[in-house]
Amino acid sequence: MEFDIESNISFIEDKINALGQITDQEKPYTRIVFSKEFYDGRSWLNDQFKSLGLSISTDEAGNLVGLLKTNKKTEKLVIMGSHIDTVPSGGRFDGVAGVVSALCVMNHIINNNINLPFDLAVYDYLGEELNDWGTSCIGSRGIGGVLNQEILSRKNTSGLVLSEEIDKIGGNTKLLNNPLPITKNILACLELHIEQGKILEDRKIDIGVVRSIPSISRFSVTVKGQAGHSGTILMNQRSDALVTASEIISFVNKSAIKLSQKSNQHFVATIGKINVHPNSAAIIPGLVEMTIDLRATSKNSRQEFLNILEKKIAFLNDTSSCNINIKDIAFAPFVEMNKDLIQLFKNSASSLGLSNNIMDSGAGHDTAQLSRVVPAGMIFIPCKDGLSHCPEEYAEASDISKGTAVLWKMVEKLAFQNINKT
Numbered sequence: 264m265e266f267d268i269e270s271n272i273s274f275i276e277d278k279i280n281a282l283g284q285i286t287d288q289e290k291p292y293t294r295i296v297f298s299k300e301f302y303d304g305r306s307w308l309n310d311q312f313k314s315l316g317l318s319i320s321t322d323e324a325g326n327l328v329g330l331l332k333t334n335k336k337t338e339k340l341v342i343m344g345s346h347i348d349t350v351p352s353g354g355r356f357d358g359v360a361g362v363v364s365a366l367c368v369m370n371h372i373i374n375n376n377i378n379l380p381f382d383l384a385v386y387d388y389l390g391e392e393l394n395d396w397g398t399s400c401i402g403s404r405g406i407g408g409v410l411n412q413e414i415l416s417r418k419n420t421s422g423l424v425l426s427e428e429i430d431k432i433g434g435n436t437k438l439l440n441n442p443l444p445i446t447k448n449i450l451a452c453l454e455l456h457i458e459q460g461k462i463l464e465d466r467k468i469d470i471g472v473v474r475s476i477p478s479i480s481r482f483s484v485t486v487k488g489q490a491g492h493s494g495t496i497l498m499n500q501r502s503d504a505l506v507t508a509s510e511i512i513s514f515v516n517k518s519a520i521k522l523s524q525k526s527n528q529h530f531v532a533t534i535g536k537i538n539v540h541p542n543s544a545a546i547i548p549g550l551v552e553m554t555i556d557l558r559a560t561s562k563n564s565r566q567e568f569l570n571i572l573e574k575k576i577a578f579l580n581d582t583s584s585c586n587i588n589i590k591d592i593a594f595a596p597f598v599e600m601n602k603d604l605i606q607l608f609k610n611s612a613s614s615l616g617l618s619n620n621i622m623d624s625g626a627g628h629d630t631a632q633l634s635r636v637v638p639a640g641m642i643f644i645p646c647k648d649g650l651s652h653c654p655e656e657y658a659e660a661s662d663i664s665k666g667t668a669v670l671w672k673m674v675e676k677l678a679f680q681n682i683n684k685t
């Protein structure tokens with residue numbers, strides 16, 4: 264049964280708008296995991312599942328699941344999903360486009376009485392965005408069995424324990440030590456997501472088929488100088504931590520530009536978080552703390568960057584009057600999407616006459632976590648000016664509908680074509 268791109272646009276638009284209304288009204292669009300707005304968003308999604316007649320549950324990791332059971336005797340399962348949580352003042356499409364397109368595929372299947380040879384589920388993966396507990400992808404990490412005791416027992420700034428929040432929403436964190444038993448039955452996890460970059464829009468391509476998700480590393484850098492009176496300490500007597508920090512900031516940027524031009528693989532480095540102490544106009548900065556966020560699809564480029572950064576820091580420790588320390592604080596390894604699913608996504612898009620391209624993701628996603636334990640694949644659709652994680656984030660409903668058609672085609676191919684799964 265063909266999926267009509269045109270006639271599904273209004274379904275998609277309505278659902279995106281409805282979820283967009285469920286926000287911290289002061290700070291649109293904000294639906295932070297475990298907040299009141301997040302619970303409201305979940306109850307909206309619960310209603311959507313109910314009206315489609317799906318069986319609803321929350322799994323051990325706190326993911327909300329809407330399940331369509333097959334009438335065949337099988338435990339096999341295909342999952343379509345993304346996330347409805349947002350960053351503060353985020354957008355209406357990051358994550359949401361994937362959940363809504365999954366709902367739309369489900370709606371298509373139910374309206375057309377299509378019997379699949381496997382169970383099909385829509386997942387809202389719990390808390391994909393980086394949160395106050397210093398972790399992201401709570402639900403998908405939980406599925407993969409990598410939410411360890413150290414992470415689960417963390418407290419956020421309000422003193423709330425992560426495991427207690429997951430249990431409160433319906434999870435069971437005692438059972439998260441290993442990949443969830445359900446992973447044995449999963450044939451494929453599929454995700455549609457906005458690109459959050461400009462490649463598809465610039466090249467006028469309908470669908471980006473994701474090949475890999477880069478490694479993400481974070482380093483904290485501390486620069487110790489000496490605070491002092493900005494009027495009395497002469498220029499040659501100073502240990503200004505911010506001046507030294509600024510050298511590191513531009514070094515990181517320039518080195519990343521060079522490395523990203525050297526290979527055609529994705530390489531980016533950013534210092535987006537910085538604390539200056541005491542942060543006062545009349546005091547020489549005595550201490551700077553900042554975080555480097557580094558994302559790379561090439562191990563070599565990552566290593567090369569770390570080598571030159573280490574040299575630069577050693578040089579500054581020798582030549583400046585400040586003391587610099589760098590510490591590794593987080594690492595998520597590079598992952599490749601399932602090769603069969605990549606090919607199938609490409610074939611699906613091409614068979615619908617949609618232009619498509621294989622590409623690397625710049626951002627981390629639930630699918631990266633899932634691909635460690637089950638066959639997983641994802642597609643990108645264009646978003647306006649590449650903007651994301653901001654209120655201006657925008658994607659055309661017609662572009663989401665094209666991606667949804669590809670998602671349906673994937674489910675159809677997995678269901679009714681003889682796929683060689685080797």
Ligand SMILES: [Zn+2]
Binds near residue numbers: 358
């Ligand atoms: Zn997202």
